[in-house]
Amino acid sequence: MKETEIYALALKTWGKEPQMLQVIEEMSELTKEILKNINRNRNNIPELIEETADVEIMLAQLKQCYGIENEVAAYKSQKLEKIRLRLDEFNKKAI
Helix, strand or coil: CCHHHHHHHHHHHHCHHHHHHHHHHHHHHHHHHHHHHHHCCCCCHHHHHHHHHHHHHHHHHHHHHHCCHHHHHHHHHHHHHHHHHHHHHHHHHHC
């Protein structure tokens, strides 16, 4: 079964609202692990890996749920180009 088919089945089985709430929960869990790593200097790489994977899965479901995959990809490309330009400018000043 393809990823997109799994996401569609999850949305059909559990519903849009519960799955979107799950997106929020997974992002919160990743936030918690990042904060533990920074604030407590904790070596929690396995937890960071697990929660990052969970968030990526749920974000893919969110994009499919709202049918915004292409728009997100386009906006992401634009954002990355802005970041690249800012980095270029920053690195020119640092020299």
